Amino acid sequence: MSSLALINEFLGQPPNASEHGYQIDHILEFSHWFMGALFIGWSAFFLFVLIWFRQGRHPRADYHGVRSGISTHLEFSVVLIEAVLLLGFAIPLWAKRVNEFPSSKDAILVHVVGQQFNWNFHLPGPDGQFCRRDVSLVTNNNPLGLDPNDPAGKDDIVTTGELHVPVDRPVIIELSSKDVIHNFDLPHMRIAGDAIPGSLIPMWFKPLKTGTYEVVCGQLCGLGHYGMKGTVVVDTPADYQTWLKERAELAGQQNAPPPTERPPGEPPPGPTPGTIPPPGAPKTANPTAPVPSPSPGA
Numbered sequence: 001m002s003s004l005a006l007i008n009e010f011l012g013q014p015p016n017a018s019e020h021g022y023q024i025d026h027i028l029e030f031s032h033w034f035m036g037a038l039f040i041g042w043s044a045f046f047l048f049v050l051i052w053f054r055q056g057r058h059p060r061a062d063y064h065g066v067r068s069g070i071s072t073h074l075e076f077s078v079v080l081i082e083a084v085l086l087l088g089f090a091i092p093l094w095a096k097r098v099n100e101f102p103s104s105k106d107a108i109l110v111h112v113v114g115q116q117f118n119w120n121f122h123l124p125g126p127d128g129q130f131c132r133r134d135v136s137l138v139t140n141n142n143p144l145g146l147d148p149n150d151p152a153g154k155d156d157i158v159t160t161g162e163l164h165v166p167v168d169r170p171v172i173i174e175l176s177s178k179d180v181i182h183n184f185d186l187p188h189m190r191i192a193g194d195a196i197p198g199s200l201i202p203m204w205f206k207p208l209k210t211g212t213y214e215v216v217c218g219q220l221c222g223l224g225h226y227g228m229k230g231t232v233v234v235d236t237p238a239d240y241q242t243w244l245k246e247r248a249e250l251a252g253q254q255n256a257p258p259p260t261e262r263p264p265g266e267p268p269p270g271p272t273p274g275t276i277p278p279p280g281a282p283k284t285a286n287p288t289a290p291v292p293s294p295s296p297g298a
């Protein structure tokens with residue numbers, strides 16, 4: 001670690017784990033050292049002016065003011081350095097992040113959907129096709145409203161709170177939200193983006209180190225905002241395949257008996273205890289009373 005990086009550590013920046021992160025770190029470091037130098041420079045100038053132009057030394061005001069061009073030169077150099085920082089580093093780096101996406105062939109594609117107060121991750125499965133989503137199909141068991149009749153959704157994987165990705169492969173995220181504006185922030189990967197209802201925001205990163213990293217919500221999004229955390233686990237390719245297989249098997253079990261093809265005699269699935277039934281659902285005042293059978297097609 002260079003001595004430049006000390007300031008990032010001092011400011012509480014966690015160690016970088018992504019490919020592009022060092023560029024972000026570099027510009028952060030440089031900006032902070034530059035601002036530190038400006039702070040010291042301007043403070044020294046302020047003290048100098050206070051002492052040099054004190055009333056005791058200049059009992060009569062000087063109506064001509066500054067005659068030398070040094071302050072103009074100083075101002076101009078500060079503007080020049082700031083312009084170089086912005087036009088030479090910040091804008092090209094930003095352009096690279098938003099314009100130069102990796103090819104989707106070798107990338108992992110994930111839909112990330114924020115909701116109060118969770119992160120949902122939706123992977124397309126081996127077929128690479130995302131299932132159709134419909135807001136009217138959203139239930140407690142189907143948080144993203146996947147269409148059970150869409151064949152592309154048979155192998156889709158939906159997880160809440162935890163996402164696994166393989167190391168050394170780019171991950172392309174499409175970010176959205178179900179309710180309010182959230183912010184998907186992966187501090188170790190040096191990416192963050194607003195999750196806005198009705199918008200699909202693309203972002204990407206390439207993890208370089210295996211490990212477990214925290215996902216936080218970077219926008220104050222309600223009372224439970226403080227608890228809106230998740231994890232991204234960067235696996236070795238073998239571990240990732242194992243996880244994928246486990247999740248696919250789990251998804252297969254969950255998708256296996258659709259409600260309309262339930263074996264005769266088996267009770268219909270009731271709402272999960274402690275959950276809020278969807279609007280229009282029959283009220284079950286007495287928990288011991290028989291659960292009314294679902295309407296056809298439900």
Ligand SMILES: [Cu+2]
Binds near residue numbers: 114183217218221
């Ligand atoms: Cu949030």
